[in-house]
Amino acid sequence: MRVLLLMTAIFFQLTSFGSASSIEYGNVESIDLNLRDHEIAVTFLGLSDGEATLIQGSNGENILVNMGGEETSEELRDMLKTYGVKEISTLVITNRQNLFVNQLSPIISKYNVKQLISTPEIANELTDMAAAFTEVVVVPWKEGTAQILLPDLSADVLFAGNGEDEGLDFRLQFFKHRLFLMTSSSDRAEENLLKKNLDDINIFKVPNWAMEDSLSEKLIQYVNPQISILFESEQHQPDPDIIYELQDTWSEVFFTKKHGNITIKFTENNYEVFTFPVEKEDYS
Template identity: 80%
Template sequence: MKWLLLMAAIFFQFTSIVSASSFEYGNVESIDLNLNDHEIAVTFLGLGDGEATLIQGSNGENILVNMGGEETGEDLSEILKTYGVKEVSTLIITNRQNLFVDQLTQIISKYNVKKLISTPEITNELKNKKESFPEVEVISWNEGTTQDLFPDLYAEVLFAGNGENEGIDFTLKFFKHRIFLMTSSSDYVEENLLKKTLDDVTIFKVPNWAIEDSLSEKLIQYVNPQISILFESEQHQPDPDIIYDLQDTWSEVFFTKKHGTITIKFTENNYEVFTFPVEKEDYS
């Protein structure tokens, strides 16, 4: 019965996506989101492997959270070009699994990165390589850190660890909207997060590609997001039980493997979802 419900939920999800705007990404030469004052856009990049999230403000600044997979540098550059990104003011690396030093150095040089943010352990390591990017300010985020990123947008770090499957888990607050970018997956992390206020999450980036045991039903129900985002991994497949649990909360689930690049444009009171599919094998 649970599998029947899961298949029905997936069918509903894929047919209900007509509420979002969809474009053939391969036919798009450039994307201008026309951000006005008090607007931002958060884009989950549809790379073939790994995580990368682009945050754009009306002031023209760009923030990049992670860089995709180790072999997706060219695809990342192509998508950033499509979104008109010439500079990245801040690069955030959420955990060691998303740290590729050669790729990091190339991005810092190509996009004139001014700030590099990560866990205390990773930033200490990177400070020893400062000769490769001497002009970059290296910043540590600890649990409880809050930081203004753009006008009207600030980050709050809910957890920062260096253990296996741990990293930075943080939220972005923009007027009434809250985006939860979760990286870590462990019982210890969930115990900590269940003590935080998470009942106002709009968008939830699922950790660790939603592999088996990476996310509990209890935490999913506690977060209760409106939209959930699952990135693609060449090595891992999402756990059907996690997908079922997400959709059981009526969260609309988007897969970068199925939907491609996913852009969410926020105003003070509303948001709109755009998808830019790429030519890939069908999601199954």
């Protein structure tokens, strides 16, 4: 199991940065975020490969966006245990590159998943697979879909493509906070997104591991996020130009490869960022 070594907390107010502090921990085996009413936490999991985002509500519900890489199922299980996750109400699969059929059934069974969400094309495939689980509902998201996911947390789909390097691009809104989870990196998706309302984005999940040509400078400036999140990939390296362009907008850039688990706790008016670097161990 990866061992959590350190927690660094950085406090952000709506319009300005607060103080930063670093707190030494021993071997942290569990993390209690102590969520109260009108609070949520979003954690970008620092797996050795692939994308997985955990959304936790004060009502005890958990949402998982993607399942990590093809060989990271044990890591994912251990990290979910660390965050006290016993059930997952909703699993979102953003695109075909994040669809690992051999991982789906174990996750549905172990975490009692009730709802699967994906693009209309992938949702059709998941319907047949989910037929073995009588309580699982498959929900297709298309452009323009809006859905309440948790109390005070809504999602609206800005783009849903089925072409190469396309998938679900959606915005989460929690009170005044806005998170943009972007998957697509095609020209068609970008042209579409440049027509959407992407003002006041607090958190931006960068698509396609920030590979070359996955984001244009124009779109980065249009989104203009306060914080950008990049997942780790064993096969792909981020484009330094994209990193520079993100930083040039004064976005604070976090990397799961460097920072480990990146947890952002939201209240009605503020949010706080915690990083939990992890020691990688061989799961093979």
